[in-house]
Amino acid sequence: xxxxxxxxxxxxxxxxxxxxxxxxxxxxxxxxxxxxxxxxxxxxxxxxxxxxxxxxxxxxxxxxxxxxxxxxxxxxxxxxxxxxxxxxxxxxxxxxxxxxxxxxxxxxxxxxxxxxxxxxxxxxxxxxxxxxxxxxxxxxxxxxxxxxxxxxxxxxxxxxxxxxxxxxxxxxxxxxxxxxxxxxxxxxxxxxxxxxxxxxxxxxxxxxxxxxxxxxxxxxxxxxxxxxxxxxxxxxxxxxxxxxxxxxxxxxxxxxxxxxxxxxxxxxxxxxxxxxxxxxxxxxxxxxxxxxxxxxxxxxxxxxxxxxxxxxxxxxxxxxxxxxxxxxxxxxxxxxxx
Amino acid sequence: xxxxxxxxxxxxxxxxxxxxxxxxxxxxxxxxxxxxxxxxxxxxxxxxxxxxxxxxxxxxxxxxxxx
Numbered sequence: 001x002x003x004x005x006x007x008x009x010x011x012x013x014x015x016x017x018x019x020x021x022x023x024x025x026x027x028x029x030x031x032x033x034x035x036x037x038x039x040x041x042x043x044x045x046x047x048x049x050x051x052x053x054x055x056x057x058x059x060x061x062x063x064x065x066x067x068x069x070x071x072x073x074x075x076x077x078x079x080x081x082x083x084x085x086x087x088x089x090x091x092x093x094x095x096x097x098x099x100x101x102x103x104x105x106x107x108x109x110x111x112x113x114x115x116x117x118x119x120x121x122x123x124x125x126x127x128x129x130x131x132x133x134x135x136x137x138x139x140x141x142x143x144x145x146x147x148x149x150x151x152x153x154x155x156x157x158x159x160x161x162x163x164x165x166x167x168x169x170x171x172x173x174x175x176x177x178x179x180x181x182x183x184x185x186x187x188x189x190x191x192x193x194x195x196x197x198x199x200x201x202x203x204x205x206x207x208x209x210x211x212x213x214x215x216x217x218x219x220x221x222x223x224x225x226x227x228x229x230x231x232x233x234x235x236x237x238x239x240x241x242x243x244x245x246x247x248x249x250x251x252x253x254x255x256x257x258x259x260x261x262x263x264x265x266x267x268x269x270x271x272x273x274x275x276x277x278x279x280x281x282x283x284x285x286x287x288x289x290x291x292x293x294x295x296x297x298x299x300x301x302x303x304x305x306x307x308x309x310x311x312x313x314x315x316x317x318x319x320x321x322x323x324x325x326x327x328x329x330x331x332x333x334x335x336x337x338x
Numbered sequence: 339x340x341x342x343x344x345x346x347x348x349x350x351x352x353x354x355x356x357x358x359x360x361x362x363x364x365x366x367x368x369x370x371x372x373x374x375x376x377x378x379x380x381x382x383x384x385x386x387x388x389x390x391x392x393x394x395x396x397x398x399x400x401x402x403x404x405x
């Protein structure tokens with residue numbers, strides 16, 4: 001029996017589909033509640049290559065649903081993408097895994113999609129801002145992507161293919177300004193797992209050339225209220241859409257290159273992302289004479305100063321923990337990273 | 339007025355005569371809602387003004403932003 005015998009016995013996939021999977025490269029944006037189980041399912045299914053990107057490190061509150069991670073990752077304060085890579089290679093050493101411990105910026109995604117052939121992009125993010133960037137970049141580079149989202153007990157997923165389906169911009173009409181998040185209303189692991197499973201099921205159909213089996217609808221469900229819906233949104237495709245219309249302008253790729261400050265919802269943390277830079281963590285550690293260093297690994301350095309904890313990443317980003325206020329975080333940031 | 343919303347029979351007050359008012363009545367986020375009225379999906383720019391009649395069949399999907 002081969003490793004994939006049960007999947008190959010499933011007639012629509014078969015040995016041919018399995019061989020196709022081994023040639024495919026997917027990008028997973030976000031390695032959290034959706035990205036982690038998605039990566040796990042794809043590695044076990046025998047995908048050729050997984051590129052996975054995440055800006056955060058593994059936190060104790062992640063373990064309830066982010067199935068790739070363990071307490072050891074929390075203690076070692078490992079970045080999620082690198083921790084995911086270790087686990088995925090332990091699951092299936094035949095899969096190539098590229099881990100990117102950084103934010104999915106326009107600049108980064110442009111570089112990756114320009115230099116590598118990506119067959120499919122998975123949405124494993126937790127915010128609409130990044131989803132609209134993915135939507136624009138996927139259409140610019142003509143790569144399909146799978147929207148997946150979950151909050152509370154509810155789940156929603158949707159396959160978006162350039163020139164074939166309406167895009168996120170067509171369907172939603174623009175970037176929403178509000179909405180519940182897992183930080184405000186919580187999240188059940190069963191809701192996130194079922195979302196990832198729905199995303200991966202559509203991906204397997206697409207990647208093994210079983211397009212006729214694809215659902216083609218917005219699929220949503222609530223595991224607590226016991227409701228589900230499958231809505232055909234094909235008629236929402238717009239010829240004048242700024243992302244997928246006849247003259248696209250890709251509005252969400254027009255971001256400036258200045259230092260950006262963002263409060264991470266519900267984390268009591270502000271992220272500071274300087275313009276494309278890298279940071280030597282050992283040099284930083286040597287400079288921090290008045291701070292107490294709590295974690296230092298090859299990916300990040302965490303230290304305590306009065307009232308705050310700061311985490312500096314290798315890619316230049318800094319988290320200021322202990323405040324959600326950007327102005328307050330800026331003051332602390334410039335004290336240590338002027 | 340009686341409607342079917344997502345498969346359930348719902349009684350709404352008499353002033354709820356449009357999809358926009360229905361979304362308000364159900365306390366749903368208009369930015370995140372996609373609505374089908376009698377199996378026809380409504381374009382977002384005309385959705386809120388669409389009038390509803392007794393026994394209409396309405397399907398509402400709320401986009402979710404978390405993950």
